[in-house]
Amino acid sequence: xxxxxxxxxxxxxxxxxxxxxxxxxxxxxxxxxxxxxxxxxxxxxxxxxxxxxxxxxxxxxxxxxxxxxxxxxxxxxxxxxxxxxxxxxxxxxxxxxxxxxxxxxxxxxxxxxxxxxxxxxxxxxxxxxxxxxxxxxxxxxxxxxxxxxxxxxxxxxxxxxxxxxxxxxxxxxxxxxxxxxxxxxxxxxxxxxxxxxxxxxxxxxxxxxxxxxxxxxxxxxxxxxxxxxxxxxxxxxxxxxxxxxxxxxxxxxxxxxxxxxxxxxxxxxxxxxxxxxxxxxxxxxxxxxxxxxxxxxxxxxxxxxxx
Numbered sequence: 001x002x003x004x005x006x007x008x009x010x011x012x013x014x015x016x017x018x019x020x021x022x023x024x025x026x027x028x029x030x031x032x033x034x035x036x037x038x039x040x041x042x043x044x045x046x047x048x049x050x051x052x053x054x055x056x057x058x059x060x061x062x063x064x065x066x067x068x069x070x071x072x073x074x075x076x077x078x079x080x081x082x083x084x085x086x087x088x089x090x091x092x093x094x095x096x097x098x099x100x101x102x103x104x105x106x107x108x109x110x111x112x113x114x115x116x117x118x119x120x121x122x123x124x125x126x127x128x129x130x131x132x133x134x135x136x137x138x139x140x141x142x143x144x145x146x147x148x149x150x151x152x153x154x155x156x157x158x159x160x161x162x163x164x165x166x167x168x169x170x171x172x173x174x175x176x177x178x179x180x181x182x183x184x185x186x187x188x189x190x191x192x193x194x195x196x197x198x199x200x201x202x203x204x205x206x207x208x209x210x211x212x213x214x215x216x217x218x219x220x221x222x223x224x225x226x227x228x229x230x231x232x233x234x235x236x237x238x239x240x241x242x243x244x245x246x247x248x249x250x251x252x253x254x255x256x257x258x259x260x261x262x263x264x265x266x267x268x269x270x271x272x273x274x275x276x277x278x279x280x281x282x283x284x285x286x287x288x289x290x291x292x293x294x295x296x297x298x299x300x301x302x303x304x305x306x307x
Contacts, residue, residue: 004092005029007299008104010083013040014285015275016110017067018292024074026300031102035082039064040112042285046136046162051285083245106299109258109273110292113239118150122206130212131233135159142232144168148215150203151236152176157185159234164194171228173198175220206233241277253279263298264291272298
């Protein structure tokens, strides 16, 4: 029979990497599975200024890379592969991925979230051709050009401010007349001469042949439509949990997030969830890291009981 690991962590963001650090330090046989590269959404964040211990701030990539190095230094093995199937056996789980099969006594799900789509004409056709969800990745392509940022939360304003390093003008489009973002971000954006606000407005379509040329805005109060020439569109309108593979296996909220108890135990004994993928009032790097520590601790206590 194939080896049965103590823990398999699915997802290598702040929660998964922290879980790996705590599990390996506790001498548990741990594998971390990641579909692409370690870091998650946090690695795509231009600048993190609220993570404790970095008074001058740190880039998201540097923060996640430091976590990865720390985890692997403690012996964490990171494998690349996308989970396709999970089967519950008598006293262990069998995880099938695109690259391997793993058996484990416990699972920590830390698959995170992905950006919500606008679902408007032109979005799919022009994705990667001017439509983006990552200012850090693509912002430098828009030097001295006008771009639009869609959304009114922390990410939208923070990334909008970041884009002013390159763009000649950043248009922030928000469907309401007030922002959901923290006052700090709102104040910085309002004081930036390169940022222009379009409130009570939604994007009706994204226009262009081979690349983005403009967006059609619709005022939600008057119904009036207008054309705004831009070369890039960056979308920050919410997050969708990466839980498709767990439907029917774990109990999920109406929004698709994983339900857990105070020990981060899911509806299936031996399966824990940590970070943005679970039902939680706050989704930040610090809360994800905290979740990772709790999930690893809880998995360790579970293993002690079944042994």
